[in-house]
Amino acid sequence: MHLLEAKNVHGGYGGMNILNGVDLAINADEIGVIVGPNGAGKSTLLKAIFGLLRVTEGSIELRGEPITNADPGELVLKKMAFVPQEKNIFPSLTVQENLEMGAYSRRDNYQHILEQVYHFFPPLADKRAQPAGELSGGQRQMVAMGRALMIEPSLILLDEPTAGLSPLYMADIFERIVTINAAGVGVLMVEQHAKQALKIAHKGFVLVAGQNRFTDTGMNLINNPEVAKAFLGG
Amino acid sequence: MNELVFFINNVLISGAVIGSIYALGAVGITLIFSILRFAHFAHADLMTLGAFFAFFLTALFPAIGPALGLPTAFVMLPLAMGLTALTAVYLDKAFYKPLRAQGVKPIVLVMASLGVTLMLQGLIRMFMGTSSRSLYIDDRKGIHRIDVPFELANRPIVITDPQILLILFLVVAVIALHLFLTRSKLGKAMRAMSDNPDLARVSGINTQKVVTVTWIIAGSLAAAAGTLLSLDVSLKPDLSFMLLLPIFAAAIVGGVGHPYGALAGGFVIGFAETLSVFNWAVLLRPFRDQLWFELPANLAFVPTEYKITVPFFILLAILVWRPTGLFKGKVL
Ligand SMILES: Nc1ncnc2c1ncn2[C@@H]1O[C@H](COP(=O)(O)OP(=O)(O)OP(=O)(O)O)[C@@H](O)[C@H]1O
Numbered sequence: 001m002h003l004l005e006a007k008n009v010h011g012g013y014g015g016m017n018i019l020n021g022v023d024l025a026i027n028a029d030e031i032g033v034i035v036g037p038n039g040a041g042k043s044t045l046l047k048a049i050f051g052l053l054r055v056t057e058g059s060i061e062l063r064g065e066p067i068t069n070a071d072p073g074e075l076v077l078k079k080m081a082f083v084p085q086e087k088n089i090f091p092s093l094t095v096q097e098n099l100e101m102g103a104y105s106r107r108d109n110y111q112h113i114l115e116q117v118y119h120f121f122p123p124l125a126d127k128r129a130q131p132a133g134e135l136s137g138g139q140r141q142m143v144a145m146g147r148a149l150m151i152e153p154s155l156i157l158l159d160e161p162t163a164g165l166s167p168l169y170m171a172d173i174f175e176r177i178v179t180i181n182a183a184g185v186g187v188l189m190v191e192q193h194a195k196q197a198l199k200i201a202h203k204g205f206v207l208v209a210g211q212n213r214f215t216d217t218g219m220n221l222i223n224n225p226e227v228a229k230a231f232l233g234g
Numbered sequence: 235m236n237e238l239v240f241f242i243n244n245v246l247i248s249g250a251v252i253g254s255i256y257a258l259g260a261v262g263i264t265l266i267f268s269i270l271r272f273a274h275f276a277h278a279d280l281m282t283l284g285a286f287f288a289f290f291l292t293a294l295f296p297a298i299g300p301a302l303g304l305p306t307a308f309v310m311l312p313l314a315m316g317l318t319a320l321t322a323v324y325l326d327k328a329f330y331k332p333l334r335a336q337g338v339k340p341i342v343l344v345m346a347s348l349g350v351t352l353m354l355q356g357l358i359r360m361f362m363g364t365s366s367r368s369l370y371i372d373d374r375k376g377i378h379r380i381d382v383p384f385e386l387a388n389r390p391i392v393i394t395d396p397q398i399l400l401i402l403f404l405v406v407a408v409i410a411l412h413l414f415l416t417r418s419k420l421g422k423a424m425r426a427m428s429d430n431p432d433l434a435r436v437s438g439i440n441t442q443k444v445v446t447v448t449w450i451i452a453g454s455l456a457a458a459a460g461t462l463l464s465l466d467v468s469l470k471p472d473l474s475f476m477l478l479l480p481i482f483a484a485a486i487v488g489g490v491g492h493p494y495g496a497l498a499g500g501f502v503i504g505f506a507e508t509l510s511v512f513n514w515a516v517l518l519r520p521f522r523d524q525l526w527f528e529l530p531a532n533l534a535f536v537p538t539e540y541k542i543t544v545p546f547f548i549l550l551a552i553l554v555w556r557p558t559g560l561f562k563g564k565v566l
């Protein structure tokens with residue numbers, strides 16, 4: 001059984017359809033990467049999966065259980081986390097408060113998770129009392145991912161976690177994503193840095209105009225000359 | 235010295251009192267705006283409604299206050315606050331929530347709140363008539379005259395029980411609100427939702443609960459302000475007309491979305507009012523021989539009857555020169 005499976009997903013904003021039948025599936029220990037041109041509907045797909053956008057046709061399942069158009073709050077309880085592309089922190093809250101908000105749905109003591117997140121993102125530990133809005137772009141991205149990790153997710157959706165970061169920072173974030181995945185967390189992420197992202201991907205999806213253009217393993221996509229030419233910059 | 239006492243009574247004490255009232259109203263407006271993104275015009279009517287509940291409860295149990303040595307209406311305050319908070323929560327459920335569910339623009343909610351204003355004013359008049367009433371029914375207002383220890387001063391500083399209670403209440407309420415917003419899980423969630431409502435949802439924050447708590451806080455602070463003001467002056471059904479403009483001015487002066495800004499804004503408006511209607515001739519009288527002009531009997535910036543124009547002009551000035559308010563706030 002797949003960890004996450006989306007079948008023939010349609011949806012959009014208002015009356016306009018952006019997703020025109022997307023299929024996608026990843027297993028529990030996998031990293032899935034969605035690439036594609038700007039405006040292809042990558043962010044829209046993640047929002048639709050996370051219940052932030054009405055799915056008008058098709059279905060989405062988490063471990064075989066239907067979650068189509070579920071409430072995001074419900075999905076959080078099912079240990080699914082989402083890091084949006086933009087506005088993914090609470091700028092006036094401190095770093096620590098941002099992480100605490102990630103743990104809002106928890107009823108237990110999550111102090112050890114907090115320490116784990118600080119251990120995983122050392123720059124945050126020094127800034128825990130600082131408003132998150134005062135951090136650098138890379139540090140904000142860490143806050144955003146840290147917030148999502150607070151529920152100890154079994155599936156994490158990441159929308160362009162390396163957007164606007166320098167190559168060094170980017171490699172660093174990818175490395176951390178691999179580590180998170182190695183700890184047993186399924187990852188579905190959208191990336192502009194397609195080649196580097198597909199390198200760490202078990203599954204890759206090339207999305208164009210709200211539909212799958214190519215679906216394969218990460219390596220096969222990189223080695224596919226057609227994909228390389230059109231989507232990976234040669 | 236009498237002149238100074240006159241200044242203390244008419245500017246410092248009056249300003250602090252009316253400033254506290256405005257602050258309590260403005261904090262509610264600012265919180266509602268932060269969470270629900272609309273200007274809640276019916277807020278002043280929640281203040282009147284709270285005072286009305288307090289009046290009603292005082293009439294029902296007039297003997298409780300004297301037994302405790304406090305004004306009965308003040309003893310009833312927690313109940314009046316609770317009833318007003320409940321009303322606010324249900325007003326939201328009945329009128330604003332269905333509109334939010336439709337995803338309407340904020341202006342539609344503002345219009346709806348104008349409708350709620352008219353409805354509440356009608357209801358209050360229906361039950362209470364149009365006359366003004368005292369919130370002291372079986373007890374009497376305690377007035378403290380503090381003699382100033384100077385030979386030349388034969389006039390006392392005057393402060394009333396409700397004024398003392400109001401200032402004490404404000405201090406306690408502000409500390410409690412601060413602790414709530416910075417220490418409690420729900421308070422932090424409230425700030426988070428004010429910061430980024432979409433991410434709050436994504437994080438699994440119970441946004442409906444935050445909305446309810448916002449109405450409870452705003453409603454109960456409004457009730458307290460209305461009751462304590464009515465206790466000091468009297469309960470008039472048109473109280474909200476006098477409060478609406480100043481509390482909005484206070485919220486905007488403070489920077490909408492900033493509870494502490496709203497607090498400061500309340501005092502800015504309160505003192506601006508008392509300073510501008512103050513008869514400065516009184517302070518100048520001891521120096522009248524040194525002055526190069528004939529001292530008129532009344533020298534105030536604004537005649538008392540036009541006091542309401544003061545917040546109006548401050549509001550205009552702020553919107554023109556510093557639309558985000560003294561503290562950085564959202565532009566309405
Ligand atoms: N909130 C919105 N309301 C209406 N249309 C939207 C909204 N957000 C995105 N769109 C439209 O949906 C389409 C897909 O947008 P989406 O954000 O999913 O693209 P994307 O693949 O994530 O692109 P990028 O790589 O630039 O992030 C675009 O044509 C965009 O104009």
Ligand SMILES: [Mg+2]
Nearest residue numbers: 042043044085
């Ligand atoms: Mg996108």
